[in-house]
Amino acid sequence: MGLFDKLAGWLGLKKEVNVLCLGLDNSGKTTIINRLKPSNAQAQDIVPTIGFSIEKFKTSSLSFTVFDMSGQGRYRNLWEHYYKEGQAIIFVIDSADKLRMVVAKEELDTLLNHPDIKHRRIPILFFANKMDVRDALSSVKVSQLLCLENIKDKPWHICATDALKGEGLQEGVDWLQDQMTQSNQNNQNMRS
Numbered sequence: 799m800g801l802f803d804k805l806a807g808w809l810g811l812k813k814e815v816n817v818l819c820l821g822l823d824n825s826g827k828t829t830i831i832n833r834l835k836p837s838n839a840q841a842q843d844i845v846p847t848i849g850f851s852i853e854k855f856k857t858s859s860l861s862f863t864v865f866d867m868s869g870q871g872r873y874r875n876l877w878e879h880y881y882k883e884g885q886a887i888i889f890v891i892d893s894a895d896k897l898r899m900v901v902a903k904e905e906l907d908t909l910l911n912h913p914d915i916k917h918r919r920i921p922i923l924f925f926a927n928k929m930d931v932r933d934a935l936s937s938v939k940v941s942q943l944l945c946l947e948n949i950k951d952k953p954w955h956i957c958a959t960d961a962l963k964g965e966g967l968q969e970g971v972d973w974l975q976d977q978m979t980q981s982n983q984n985n986q987n988m989r990s
């Protein structure tokens with residue numbers, strides 16, 4: 799453990815982790831992030847941006863940057879620079895939006911091939927959201943349609959969620975937290 803970490807531990811401070819929350823518009827990203835905030839969370843800190851959307855939320859130890867991946871191709875180069883800073887990705891899918899599943903896959907593939915993501919072992923948590931909707935696809939089906947088994951060089955995990963009720967989110971966050979502590983340890987090992 800580095801000195802700063804020890805110090806931060808003694809002081810009760812937690813290190814901030816930058817999480818990118820991505821997915822098509824209307825998949826449930828804002829709803830999910832709101833749910834993840836502790837009940838005593840600070841006021842919502844949304845940065846309204848004209849023409850494209852970047853939202854930023856902070857909890858005590860997590861800093862989320864949220865953006866909608868569809869319908870804003872011309873602004874893509876403006877938000878791509880956030881990729882470098884991201885230490886974890888939450889990718890949200892509307893499991894009931896079968897028509898746009900192929901668009902979600904295209905956006906995921908573009909993300910995975912981005913130079914700032916491609917060669918990093920960055921953990922990706924998939925939320926197959928809106929499970930409560932009748933006829934929603936199962937998380938197994940979503941996983942097949944997005945070809946997640948092809949992701950070999952990054953740890954990933956998929957959870958079925960209902961963001962309205964908050965179901966499934968905790969399981970995902972526990973997984974992500976595990977991954978983040980493991981990657982911290984790996985980094986420490988590499989340094990020592």
Ligand SMILES: Nc1nc2c(ncn2[C@@H]2O[C@H](COP(=O)(O)OP(=O)(O)O)[C@@H](O)[C@H]2O)c(=O)[nH]1
Nearest residue numbers: 823824825826827828829927928959960961962
């Ligand atoms: N039925 C259902 N609706 C959801 C769920 N999650 C989000 N929504 C609704 O989907 C719409 C889009 O959600 P929002 O969080 O704004 O999506 P964003 O564009 O990805 O940020 C809103 O009307 C939400 O209330 C869910 O799990 N189930």
Ligand SMILES: [Mg+2]
Nearest residue numbers: 824827828829
């Ligand atoms: Mg939103």
